[in-house]
Amino acid sequence: MAASQAKALGKLLALCVTAGVVLAAILFPYVGGMGVAANRVSDTIAAVPADLVAANLPLGSTILDRNGQPIAYLYDQDREIAKPEEISQYMRDAIVGIEDHRFYEHNGLDTQRSLKAVGGFIAGEAAGGGSTLTQQYVKNYLAYVIATDEAGRKEAMAHSPARKIREAKLALEVERLMGKDDILVRYLNLVPFGGNVFGVKAAARTYFDTTPDKLTLPQAAFLAGLVNKPSTLLKDPVQALERRNLVIDRMLATGFLKEGPVAAANAKNSPLGVVEGRNNRPNDCGNTPGGTTTGFFCGYVLDYLAKAGISKSDLKRGGYVIKTTMDPVATENAKKAAEHQVAKDTKGIANVMAIVEPGADKHPVRALAANRDFGVDAAKGQTAYRLPSTITRFGAGSIYKIFTAAAALEHGVGVLEPIDVPTTHTSTVYKGSGNKPYTVKNADDAADRKLTLQQALAQSPNTGFVILEERAGLDNVVDMSVKLGMRDSMQSVNRGGEKPDPQAKDPSLRISQDKWIKDGKVGSFTLGVTVTSVLELANVGATIVSDGKWCPPSPIEQITDRDGKPVTINEPGCEQAVEPGLARSLAQGLSHDTVSGTAVNAARKTGWDNRQMIAKTGTTQIHQSAGFVGATPQMAGAVLTFSDSDTPRPICDGDRPFLCKTGNIFGGKVPAETWFEAMKPLHKDIRPTPLPPGDPKYMN
Incomplete structure (x- = not known):
């Protein structure tokens, strides 16, 4: 026997077996005599009927801003559930007319269709056409709901007797448990319409920019014809038109087009009418309704929810609605300020900002922005790194003197107490490179002097804070940074800004950054030489002006599930990081930077109204980074x-920043000017509120 004949005979045998099984299923649906193969299949899907009836279809999630406007969609399958009353009769009739015109007559299996498929094979025609709508519902459910990967999808779609047996048994069960209209509606909500478009509601929006209740006859016929051949029809308008008209003819022939031949002819003469470019819903953080402005916030939401127990894959199939704390006005202001100070196409320089609202029971994140756009095209000034919310490999400079000052207050130093500020200082506690004594000098050439801690925070001499660090103890200063908000950047990463790697050759990369600083007695910690987080720095400011109450910088306002029920996530609770008196005193200590300190020029240049605030600038030694923290x-x-x-x-900081050999950027320049430019309009309608007075115990 020739190989081709043997292959054809094998296919025929398979179809005959399948047809026999289908008939057996009709006659004896609950009898266990369907053969070993059938029993094995049913064993693997014992729990599926309940899922089929529950019909919890994969639904994408929507991320909203604080005003309820969408900033991102996340989905594997772009689907919106249409209620029965939201689906036009044209759509119902079109799909039944072309796919299963005896749908309302059979019990889930159609012997005529099955035997016709076998007869067609014998006559030399392609096999197919034997499945009812109910069987197709089962097949698609197994492929697009139960299966979660391509291998499972191929198995669910495999042309085999086993699949037909499975479909037959489940189709009968579905028909026993559900009414015809329910099956039809669920089918229309389930099936793919090309690409990532699933269900009739998404299809109506994508191809015709309408809703399923408003679908016309030709539109409904096009969508019905699209179900089984989306890849072909979407590429070839001629075939798409022929297929649509075939659906209309079938509707007329089977009695599902009651308006008659004239209506059919008119519908067939109309153009396809598919919207140009298609109305696809954007997907993921890199393709948001707000453009590239909201991508950084979207990314932080995903990271935050992953820590709280909701993964990105959960979001893509779970149908959540996440209302965030993102303020579109604050975000736009921060974005404009960051770009105004450092143009997005500036080579090699990022300008990044985070805004957090203080509070006693929550610290909502209001904005995450950068001069870079969120995306993957570097040539267009885009980056896929979550710059405002992740760990940055450069330090924040003298901003970290805040932690030394706070620790010093805990150890008896007063805000108004004079401290020594020598021109240079050689530490007897800390070691420098090569195990040499650690020597530090100030940025200016001023002679040895004394300054109050308040004055020192404004003028930022290095020597005075290394001396304070010795007095308070490095371990206490590091712990204070964690208390006030530098939690991930201290405890979740190593000194390189990555997750600690127990296998790393360099021992310092095996441990968290805070442990490395303590173990290595890194006295330069107070000068802000370590990797940092812009968002955590903003939250430090929020903690100080919240009377020392630390709360996680949260992007979440509310989460609801697919049924609109609230979802609780595992967020850290707020903590009293330092006592209120210390926080208020520290705020008073930080209140002179914009009055007589390193940020005064930036405040004046941007027209800040001199309302009371805390502020601290910072610059790293070789001017590769500079920063500013401020809070009202x-x-x-x-x-x-x-x-x-x-x-x-x-x-270098010229008319516009640029990369250079030596550098001259400072925290009081671009960083501070960006802050004031973004924050000034946000405070326009806010009545100035003075900082609370410090506690005498910490002031004197």
């Missing part, structure tokens, strides 16, 4: 300007 009682924010090229270089 109503809003806190941080800005970090840093070299984000593959080969980082110092930054």
Whole structure:
């Protein structure tokens, strides 16, 4: 026997077996005599009928801003559930007319269709056409709901007797448990319409920019014809038109087009009418309704929810609605300010900002922005790194003197107490490179002097804070940074800004950053030389003006599930990081930077109204990064300007920042000016509120 004949005979035998099984299923649906193969299949899907009836279809999730406007969609299958009353009769009749015109007559299996498929094979025609709508519902459910990967999908779609047996048994069960109209509606909500478009509601929106209740006869016929051949028809308008007209003819022939031949002819003469470019819903953080402005916030939401127990894959199939704390006005202001100070196409320089609202029971994140757009096209000034919310490999400079000052207050130093500020200082506690004594000097050439802690925070001398760090104890200073908000950047990463790697050759990369600083007695910690987080820096400001109450910088306002029920997530609770008196005193200590300190020029240049605030600038030693933290009682924010090229270089601050050999950027320049430019309009309608007075115990 020739190989081709044997192959044909095998196919015929398979079809005959399948037809026999289908008949057996009709006659004896609940008798266990369907053969070993059938029993094995049913064993693997014992729990599926309940799922089929429950019909919890994969639904994408929507991320909203604080005003309820969408900022992102996430889905594997772009689907919206249409209620029965939301589906036009044309759509119902079109799908039944073309796919299963005896749908309302059979019990889930159609012997005529099955035997016709076998007869067609014998006559030399392609096999197919034997499945009822109910069987197709089962097949698609197994392929697009139960299966979660391509291998499972192929198995569910496999042309085999086993699949027919499975479909037959489940189709009978579905028909026993559900009414015809329910099956039809669920079918229309389930099936794919090309690409990632699933269900009639998404299809109506995508191809005709309408809703399923408003679908016309030709539109409904097009969608009905699209179900089984989307890839072919979407590429060939001629075939698509022929297929649509075939559906209309079948509707007329089977009695599902009651308007008659004239209506059919008119519908067939109409153009396809598919919207140009298709109305696809954007998907994921890199393709948001708000463009590239909201991508950073979207990314932080995903990271935050993953820590709280809701993964990205959960979001893509779970149908959640996540109302976030994102303020579109604050976001737009921060974005404009960041770009105004450092143009998005500036090579090698990122300008990044985070804004957090203080509070006693929550610290909502209001904005995450950068001069870079969120995306993957670097040539267009885009980046896929979550710059405002992840760990940045450059330091924040003297901003970290905040933690030394706070620890010093805990150990008896007063805000108004004079401290020594020598021109240079050689530590007897800390070691420098090569195990040499650690020597530090100030940025200016001023002679030895004394300054109050308040004055020192405004003028930022290095020597005075290394001395304070020795007095308070490095471990206490590091712990204070964690208390006030530098939690991930201290405890979740190593000194390189990555997750600690127990297998790393360098021992310092095996442990968290806080442990490395303590173990290595890194006295330069107070000068902000370690990797940092812009968002956590902003939250430090929020903690200080919240009377020392730390709360996680949360992007979440409310989460509901697919049924609209609230979802509780595992967020850390708020903590009293330092006592209120210390926080208020520290705020008073930080209140002179914009009055007589390193940020005064930036405040004046941008027209800040001199309302009371806390502020601290910072610059790293070789000017590869500079930062600014500021907070009023109503809003806190941080800005970090840093070299984000593959080969980082110092930054010079001319008319516009640029990379150079030596660098001259400072925290009081671009970072502070970005902060004031973004924050000034946000405070326009907020009545100035003075900072609370400090506690005498910590002031004197």
